[in-house]
Amino acid sequence: MLAIDAGNSKTDVALVGPDGSVLGVARGGGFRPPVVGAEAAVGSLAPLVEEAARQAGGSGPPHAGHIAGHISACLANADLPSEEEELTGVLADRGWGATVTVANDTFALLRAGVGDDGEPTGVSVVCGAGINCAGIGHGGRVARFPAIGRISGDWGGGGYLSEEALWWAARAEDGRGEPTELARALPARFGLTTMYELIEALHLGQLDPARRHELTPVLFAVADAGDGIARAIVDRQAEEVVTMATVALGRLDLLGEETPVVLGGGVLAARHPLLDDRVRELLAERAPKAEPRVVTAPPVLGAALLGLDRTGAPEAAYARLRAHYAPADDTESGTESPSEA
Numbered sequence: 001m002l003a004i005d006a007g008n009s010k011t012d013v014a015l016v017g018p019d020g021s022v023l024g025v026a027r028g029g030g031f032r033p034p035v036v037g038a039e040a041a042v043g044s045l046a047p048l049v050e051e052a053a054r055q056a057g058g059s060g061p062p063h064a065g066h067i068a069g070h071i072s073a074c075l076a077n078a079d080l081p082s083e084e085e086e087l088t089g090v091l092a093d094r095g096w097g098a099t100v101t102v103a104n105d106t107f108a109l110l111r112a113g114v115g116d117d118g119e120p121t122g123v124s125v126v127c128g129a130g131i132n133c134a135g136i137g138h139g140g141r142v143a144r145f146p147a148i149g150r151i152s153g154d155w156g157g158g159g160y161l162s163e164e165a166l167w168w169a170a171r172a173e174d175g176r177g178e179p180t181e182l183a184r185a186l187p188a189r190f191g192l193t194t195m196y197e198l199i200e201a202l203h204l205g206q207l208d209p210a211r212r213h214e215l216t217p218v219l220f221a222v223a224d225a226g227d228g229i230a231r232a233i234v235d236r237q238a239e240e241v242v243t244m245a246t247v248a249l250g251r252l253d254l255l256g257e258e259t260p261v262v263l264g265g266g267v268l269a270a271r272h273p274l275l276d277d278r279v280r281e282l283l284a285e286r287a288p289k290a291e292p293r294v295v296t297a298p299p300v301l302g303a304a305l306l307g308l309d310r311t312g313a314p315e316a317a318y319a320r321l322r323a324h325y326a327p328a329d330d331t332e333s334g335t336e337s338p339s340e341a
Contacts, residue, residue: 001308002097003306006105013052018311021320024051024052028045033077038083068097069099069311072306072310074105074299076105104132105132108301110134113295123254125263126264129213129266130157130158145248157265159213161237162213162215165182165186165233180230183195220275238282242286249290263279263292301321301325
């Protein structure tokens with residue numbers, strides 16, 4: 001089974017045996033079909049698939065000329081059913097697997113954060129480069145959001161946080177906004193002294209636009225030091241995370257029962273105390289039976305687990321797969337239970 005987790009910033013591929021053993025892995029860059037097109041985006045996966053197959057050395061039974069019997073792909077930017085359908089077709093045409101399933105990468109996080117016995121009921125919120133949420137209820141009911149950006153009502157993720165920090169810092173420096181330490185700390189990250197210098201460097205291309213992601217950790221550091229503006233931005237992020245989770249729980253009629261709320265993506269997995277504590281506080285108020293869990297295992301684990309579900313793998317295969325991806329501080333599941341928080 002070929003598992004693919006393709007995010008905005010990185011892609012992981014794993015070739016997994018029927019017993020749950022990981023036979024080959026590879027990592028590459030981001031997956032952006034809206035920018036380059038579906039064909040080119042899937043084409044960028046080819047070297048990773050080939051590397052995983054090379055590491056596997058042809059182990060396991062042949063699959064009628066395919067690298068794997070099944071492809072389980074959880075992909076960023078597969079936000080609409082029509083996009084999932086298109087990407088399924090393009091992946092199938094590649095001939096890497098006999099069958100293909102495609103889902104948004106938020107479902108990989110959800111699957112990684114719930115158990116392997118029975119239906120994977122719960123809600124997941126990914127907050128990485130952007131933000132998204134999905135949930136699965138009883139009987140396979142699904143709740144999800146378009147998660148395309150501001151036009152679909154979204155706010156949050158590393159990209160939004162850095163832009164918000166820049167906005168407030170610029171206005172603080174020129175007097176249009178309230179004072180904030182961000183006006184000093186953001187330019188200092190790049191060896192500059194004023195926001196004017198940073199604005200000029202970004203506008204003229206003297207700084208790689210991709211480096212804006214470096215501003216998000218600065219935002220959290222300034223918030224930790226007590227800056228009011230920075231703390232308000234972090235609070236807004238917590239509000240958005242919890243709003244998405246509680247809306248999904250409500251749609252699935254899960255607010256009245258104990259249900260996992262799986263949290264992941266770079267911003268949430270970093271466990272910044274201000275953000276993490278506020279998310280848990282708001283969840284306790286609005287969804288008292290929700291069980292927040294931070295997943296630290298690579299999201300490709302979720303894609304692989306979905307693949308095992310599809311192929312009817314034995315129980316031992318799930319345990320072997322989870323053990324392979326478990327972080328050093330949690331050799332069982334790669335998640336943190338509420339009691340461990």
